[in-house]
Amino acid sequence: MDDDGLTSALAALLRQRRNKIGLSQKDCAQRAGVDRATIINIENGHVRSTRKFAQVCEALGTTQDAMLRQALKLVGEGPLFPVVGVVTKRLMTIRGMDADDLAEAMFVERELVDRLLEGDALPALWGAAAVALHVHVKVFEDAVTNGIPHAQRVLDRIRAAERRQG
Secondary structure: OHHHHHHHHHHHHHHHHHHHHHHHHHHHHHHHOOOOOHHHHHOOOOOOOOHHHHHHHHHHHOOOOHHHHHHHHHHHOOOOOOOHHHHHHHHHHHHHOHHHHHHHHHOOOOOHHHHHHOOOOOOHHHHHHHOOOOOHHHHHHHHHHHOHHHHHHHHHHHHHHHHHOO
């Protein structure tokens, strides 16, 4: 399953919810504390900030987790990116973090981190996880594209570099 279907479903759900409530993009942006361009980007499937996405969800009377779950149901069940969960768990081990630590560092609910660990989180969350885990988001993207063996080599390089520094 590709990300485009999930992203499109999420964008459509947010747009539907905003329209159902009767908010213009401008009004939604004001209520969420973001600019109108952010609403336009999200509704076009370009979520660049999980914090802003969460603010928009809250302005629409829902949570980011609820919207993600609803979008996942639209496109099908099962892990979308199981390799991301594996890589995240290994990075958490390297960094000495548990799921609560990661949720706090990402500024998201613990349930969303659990979804990330299960491989069910949107690529938009990979960026927040990457920042919290002190790696480039490309680590996740490469893992999805090239698989676990490639990701393990990258993780081994990260661990070796940290040992040299520490």
